[in-house]
Amino acid sequence: VTAKNVMIIGATSAIAQSVAHCFAKNGNKIxxxxxxxxxxxxxxDDLVVRxxxxxxxxxxxxxxxxxxxxxxAAKEFLPSFDVILIAHGVLGDESESxxxxxxxxxxLEVNFLSVVSLLIELTKTFEAQRSGCIAVIGSVAxxxxxxSNYIYGTGKGALEIFLQxxxxxxxxxGITVITIKPGFVDTPMTSHLKKGLLFVSPEKVGKxxxxxxxxxxxxxxxxxxxxxxxxxxxxxxxxxxxxxxx
Amino acid sequence: xxxxFQSWGGFPKVSQSVKKLNWLSHxxxxxxxxxxxxxxxxxxxxxxxxxxSGILLDVTTLKRFISxxxxxxxxxxxxxVSFEQIINCFVPRGWFLPVxxxxxxxxxGGAIANDVHGKNxxxxxxxxxxxTKFELLRSNGEKLICxxxxxxxxxxxxxxxxxxxxxxxxxEFKLIKVSSPFIEAETIKFPNLREFFELxxxxxxxxxxxxxxxxxxxxxxxxxxxxxxxGNFSTTDDIQEFKPQKSRFALPFNAPASLLNSYxxxxxNELYYGKQRTKTVxxxxxxxxxxxxxxxxxxxxxxxxxxxxxxxxxxxxxxNGYEVVKxxxxxxxxxxxxxFLTVLKTFGDIExxxxxxxxxxxxxxxxxxxxxxANVLQLLNQLDKTVASSxxxxxxxxxxxxxxxxxxxxxxxxxxxxxxxxxxxxxxxWRRVSQKSR
Numbered sequence: 001v002t003a004k005n006v007m008i009i010g011a012t013s014a015i016a017q018s019v020a021h022c023f024a025k026n027g028n029k030i031x032x033x034x035x036x037x038x039x040x041x042x043x044x045d046d047l048v049v050r051x052x053x054x055x056x057x058x059x060x061x062x063x064x065x066x067x068x069x070x071x072x073a074a075k076e077f078l079p080s081f082d083v084i085l086i087a088h089g090v091l092g093d094e095s096e097s098x099x100x101x102x103x104x105x106x107x108l109e110v111n112f113l114s115v116v117s118l119l120i121e122l123t124k125t126f127e128a129q130r131s132g133c134i135a136v137i138g139s140v141a142x143x144x145x146x147x148s149n150y151i152y153g154t155g156k157g158a159l160e161i162f163l164q165x166x167x168x169x170x171x172x173x174g175i176t177v178i179t180i181k182p183g184f185v186d187t188p189m190t191s192h193l194k195k196g197l198l199f200v201s202p203e204k205v206g207k208x209x210x211x212x213x214x215x216x217x218x219x220x221x222x223x224x225x226x227x228x229x230x231x232x233x234x235x236x237x238x239x240x241x242x243x244x245x246x
Numbered sequence: 247x248x249x250x251f252q253s254w255g256g257f258p259k260v261s262q263s264v265k266k267l268n269w270l271s272h273x274x275x276x277x278x279x280x281x282x283x284x285x286x287x288x289x290x291x292x293x294x295x296x297x298x299s300g301i302l303l304d305v306t307t308l309k310r311f312i313s314x315x316x317x318x319x320x321x322x323x324x325x326x327v328s329f330e331q332i333i334n335c336f337v338p339r340g341w342f343l344p345v346x347x348x349x350x351x352x353x354x355g356g357a358i359a360n361d362v363h364g365k366n367x368x369x370x371x372x373x374x375x376x377x378t379k380f381e382l383l384r385s386n387g388e389k390l391i392c393x394x395x396x397x398x399x400x401x402x403x404x405x406x407x408x409x410x411x412x413x414x415x416x417x418e419f420k421l422i423k424v425s426s427p428f429i430e431a432e433t434i435k436f437p438n439l440r441e442f443f444e445l446x447x448x449x450x451x452x453x454x455x456x457x458x459x460x461x462x463x464x465x466x467x468x469x470x471x472x473x474x475x476x477g478n479f480s481t482t483d484d485i486q487e488f489k490p491q492k493s494r495f496a497l498p499f500n501a502p503a504s505l506l507n508s509y510x511x512x513x514x515n516e517l518y519y520g521k522q523r524t525k526t527v528x529x530x531x532x533x534x535x536x537x538x539x540x541x542x543x544x545x546x547x548x549x550x551x552x553x554x555x556x557x558x559x560x561x562x563x564x565x566n567g568y569e570v571v572k573x574x575x576x577x578x579x580x581x582x583x584x585x586f587l588t589v590l591k592t593f594g595d596i597e598x599x600x601x602x603x604x605x606x607x608x609x610x611x612x613x614x615x616x617x618x619x620a621n622v623l624q625l626l627n628q629l630d631k632t633v634a635s636s637x638x639x640x641x642x643x644x645x646x647x648x649x650x651x652x653x654x655x656x657x658x659x660x661x662x663x664x665x666x667x668x669x670x671x672x673x674x675x676w677r678r679v680s681q682k683s684r
Binding site (some may be wrong): 045 | 307313314646
């Protein structure tokens with residue numbers, strides 16, 4: 001097995017950490033990006049003990065003017081980009097964001113526009129290297145707008161359209177673009193929510209994402225049963241859907 | 247209030263709230279308005295992992311490695327790292343835990359707080375004997391490095407200190423080198439208790455891992471019959487054969503009533519003892535089934551039904567060990583409250599740095615009883631008397647009922663220990679056993 005070069009944005013998220021564990025085994029090089037220095041250092045140390053070569057970069061990803069500098073640092077450490085995992089995101093205060101443009105804008109900047117900025121910068125690099133995988137964490141919330149989380153869902157839905165186009169464009173260059181749609185995951189981001197039967201551990205989700213990357217999938221629901229749930233939700237006619245309290 | 251965080255035995259049941267700790271760099275204890283208790287994977291049987299009406303500090307998400315020295319095997323990790331995680335990450339690289347209890351679903355923090363022991367106590371002592379250093383976060387925000395050189399007293403008070411001296415944030419200990427994931431194991435049938443002591447004596451020099459299962463329902467000449475299991479790590483060079491334990495079978499809910507009662511235990515004991523036809527069986531066994539036979543069933547505790555069960559483990563000195571163990575097995579046999587898995591083992595003389603550490607040189611017996619009400623508590627109080635009068639002690643990590651009087655008798659350093667308890671920290675166990683002193 002040849003060593004891989006991996007970049008992870010939002011490396012301190014619980015899901016990103018478990019995907020990173022899967023990559024940390026074979027002497028792979030991993031470049032980590034996150035905004036909190038203390039947390040990032042803890043993740044870096046952990047991956048080094050697990051056998052990876054790691055470098056990290058502290059950055060608030062919504063500050064898009066720093067992306068250029070970030071990618072220069074990444075390129076210095078990684079000889080190529082075999083895998084890029086974009087895992088950052090905020091749930092945000094949904095009810096606040098539905099009445100305040102500033103709050104809504106911030107959520108869209110973090111969850112959507114920052115990814116657009118990063119991938120615009122990176123597309124040329126990928127087209128030049130003619131191989132690699134771009135995996136981005138979307139959400140089942142992006143599949144259909146619902147009154148309980150449509151600002152968050154808008155960002156994730158827009159992300160999906162953007163990735164569809166990018167997948168289409170990069171296909172001829174041999175690049176894989178994966179949209180990952182996790183359902184409910186038991187992480188610090190969802191710690192305030194009541195845990196029902198649909199919640200799964202970040203470890204399980206991380207392993208499934210790793211497998212999706214290895215198998216070069218396009219769109220993956222994790223865990224897979226969300227594909228069925230969302231098929232049902234998407235098939236409800238709008239006439240009926242608008243009356244539901246979801 | 248969270249109902250999911252009960253103890254492994256399911257008795258007593260309490261109501262408490264839970265605060266999950268996610269990052270070492272972002273722990274705040276000062277804003278909490280009730281007593282707190284660190285909580286790992288909740289494998290303590292009784293009430294030492296409970297904090298009724300208080301707060302549990304859930305450390306299971308503090309599970310990152312911090313550093314590892316490939317030369318010496320020195321590992322530093324966050325306190326919520328589980329033994330399973332260490333095994334899966336380090337056995338393939340040729341390293342194993344210096345000491346492990348009978349389940350790998352314990353955290354490093356819990357292993358220190360209960361100063362756990364394993365099948366190799368006679369040659370390796372307790373887990374605490376291998377801990378070189380840890381960081382203790384006190385409720386006043388102080389972070390103290392504790393070792394044999396620094397904060398020596400807190401080091402001794404925290405090992406076996408039941409989580410009461412503060413929060414262990416990270417710890418450092420040495421792994422041992424292994425070249426194979428297999429154990430060369432022997433199982434020897436012994437017809438009575440006398441022969442157990444002889445087998446122990448003759449095996450301790452050559453075998454690193456020793457444990458026995460006993461049929462505690464026998465009271466005649468076959469009293470204390472059982473299976474003596476001894477083994478060493480194989481020396482063949484096949485570490486790549488290691489396989490993590492995969493899918494575990496789980497009981498979906500509590501058994502409607504205890505499946506483990508005096509009838510089923512009797513049948514089980516007959517079958518278990520009888521299944522082995524010859525005196526000795528040798529077997530090359532993967533480390534998972536050898537060290538963790540019960541882990542294959544992820545929540546075997548539910549077999550006891552919703553009322554739960556009580557564990558009872560004591561140690562008594564070797565000089566009168568035979569008589570005491572015999573007397574206790576007789577008392578149990580007479581009570582007809584059979585213990586499902588009865589484990590017998592001798593402890594060696596390696597002393598732990600922990601003040602409230604349970605193991606000491608002698609013989610130890612671990613039993614479990616379905617909680618059926620006052621009759622069980624009565625039996626265990628009676629056993630306490632036998633243990634106390636024989637210079638023995640009972641294991642707090644498995645206890646839900648010992649008296650304050652006996653606790654202080656079993657643990658002479660308990661009074662000194664009190665001075666090192668963090669004022670914000672408490673547990674159901676501690677409030678119970680310290681009643682008289684307050």
